[in-house]
Amino acid sequence: MQIGFDNDKYLKMQSEHIRERISQFDNKLYLEFGGKLFDDYHASRVLPGFKPDSKLQMLLQLKDQAEIVIVISAEDIEENKVRGDYGITYDMDVLRLIDEFRGIGLFVGSVCLTKFNAQPSAIAFQEKLQSLGIKSYRHYKIPGYPSDIQKIVSDAGYGKNEYIETERPLIVITAPGPGSGKMATCLSQLYHEYKRGVKAGYAKFETFPIWNLPLKHPVNLAYEAATADLNDVNMIDPFHLEAYGKTTVNYNRDIEVFPVVSAMFELIAGKSPYKSPTDMGVNMAGNCISNDYNCRRAAEQEIIRRYYKCICDRKRFGQTKDDQGKLEILLRQANVTLEDRKVAIKALEREDATGHPAFGIELADGTIVTGKTTDLLGAAAAAMLNALKVLAGIPHETKVIDPAAIEPIQRLKIDYLGSRNPRLHTDEILIALSATAATEKNAALAMEQLPKLKGCEAHSTVLLSSVDEMICKRLGLQLTCDPKYEEENKIYHKH
Numbered sequence: 001m002q003i004g005f006d007n008d009k010y011l012k013m014q015s016e017h018i019r020e021r022i023s024q025f026d027n028k029l030y031l032e033f034g035g036k037l038f039d040d041y042h043a044s045r046v047l048p049g050f051k052p053d054s055k056l057q058m059l060l061q062l063k064d065q066a067e068i069v070i071v072i073s074a075e076d077i078e079e080n081k082v083r084g085d086y087g088i089t090y091d092m093d094v095l096r097l098i099d100e101f102r103g104i105g106l107f108v109g110s111v112c113l114t115k116f117n118a119q120p121s122a123i124a125f126q127e128k129l130q131s132l133g134i135k136s137y138r139h140y141k142i143p144g145y146p147s148d149i150q151k152i153v154s155d156a157g158y159g160k161n162e163y164i165e166t167e168r169p170l171i172v173i174t175a176p177g178p179g180s181g182k183m184a185t186c187l188s189q190l191y192h193e194y195k196r197g198v199k200a201g202y203a204k205f206e207t208f209p210i211w212n213l214p215l216k217h218p219v220n221l222a223y224e225a226a227t228a229d230l231n232d233v234n235m236i237d238p239f240h241l242e243a244y245g246k247t248t249v250n251y252n253r254d255i256e257v258f259p260v261v262s263a264m265f266e267l268i269a270g271k272s273p274y275k276s277p278t279d280m281g282v283n284m285a286g287n288c289i290s291n292d293y294n295c296r297r298a299a300e301q302e303i304i305r306r307y308y309k310c311i312c313d314r315k316r317f318g319q320t321k322d323d324q325g326k327l328e329i330l331l332r333q334a335n336v337t338l339e340d341r342k343v344a345i346k347a348l349e350r351e352d353a354t355g356h357p358a359f360g361i362e363l364a365d366g367t368i369v370t371g372k373t374t375d376l377l378g379a380a381a382a383a384m385l386n387a388l389k390v391l392a393g394i395p396h397e398t399k400v401i402d403p404a405a406i407e408p409i410q411r412l413k414i415d416y417l418g419s420r421n422p423r424l425h426t427d428e429i430l431i432a433l434s435a436t437a438a439t440e441k442n443a444a445l446a447m448e449q450l451p452k453l454k455g456c457e458a459h460s461t462v463l464l465s466s467v468d469e470m471i472c473k474r475l476g477l478q479l480t481c482d483p484k485y486e487e488e489n490k491i492y493h494k495h
Contacts, residue, residue: 002294002298003049004291006289006290007051007288014284022170028198028200029169031204032202034207043208066171066172068106068174069173071111071173073090073113076091077121077122077125078121090176090177094111097176110164111134112185114181114184116139137164138162139162146260150267159195161188163192183204183261187268203282204280207283209249209251211250212248212286215249218303220249221234222302225330228323229322232253233252234250235250236249237250237277239258239277240275240276244275250278255277301341307328307331308481312463342368342457343362344480357378357461358371358460358461359383361457363391367390371384375423376406379460380464383458384429384453388450388453392442400436401436401443402436405435409424410422425468454477456477458478458480459482460482463484463485
């Protein structure tokens, strides 16, 4: 992946900009933090050079000023809502986040339960927090929210919410997932702060869409592709254009809610500090793009990957949460097709030439290595071995694993574990390689190349097993698959 983003510049510029925003108010800023803090892999894919934990590292530069408040919806607790990437419920993710923040030295002040309506699970969770010594607060659903502004900004609205006691000038409001009530929590706190004579401020930090890139820039289109299940749409910010005569990009939900938010500011503080949704943001990522061409190419691949995932989900499950039609439109707007995924083309060519499923890996220098399904190995395992040999400078014909070492593993699978497929998956071939590495120099050399697969593009001409997908993900391969099974005549497929 060719670098297109200056991460060091971003950390410095972003932290300085947030400090400036704090100083604009009464040394108290509520910062709504959108997106992922610990593992923003989408940003690192479309802005090559952006580290997945960049936002976290930026916060660490402000850690003496920052306090974290984690927001969770009581309705999500009651419904046992699950984070798809971790497979844990939102309430358990709150505990995970607290551990993660504390583990790197960030101060977690409290947890706020929004949309609270005496849900039994929410009450039990709050009791658990209390037993752990973690402060928690209740914010309630307000009838007429967000349209009945007069009621919302009153003692019968925000006034009923418990005031969250905070200690530091920067209050970072984050959550396990979307729809948790981060903005409402910030505005409720502003209401209470002004009641106490503290002229606090509010700002929003979201990486995408990037406000100072063109509307149809591939990086911004890739954000729409990533949220194809939410129907987010990038738009020119009409409020910013009217106020300043400058074209900036925001997304539909923030633009739609801005008149309401602005009116709330006026009721809370007497006037709104912002003339547009763009004004509310503090994102500096667009100023840190060092190579626009590389970011465009990376974002185009992300759109293609999102489309492949959509059609594969439809094949596997008969449906998809993403809007396939929208993704097809985004491909056209980005002026790319599936033909622009070179690794997929090479893998399909290998399949056509051999008559067997194939797998391709595009290395950092652009070299594309392929592998096919054999009696010993699945296509993904074969391609992975071939890629490691290329990276290590080992001739293709050299065996880094003795076939005699593979046979006992196959016998274990068939004779003792009840498997019908003797071919080795990626996890099994890596175990065989690591065992061989103890005595064989070439195997050890091949093993040392594994970190170099991170960020490489990969494509399978058939849907992979869940085991192979997991290994590809752990190695950091950017995987796509064709939406077909190795044995299409079967009606049951193990995932």
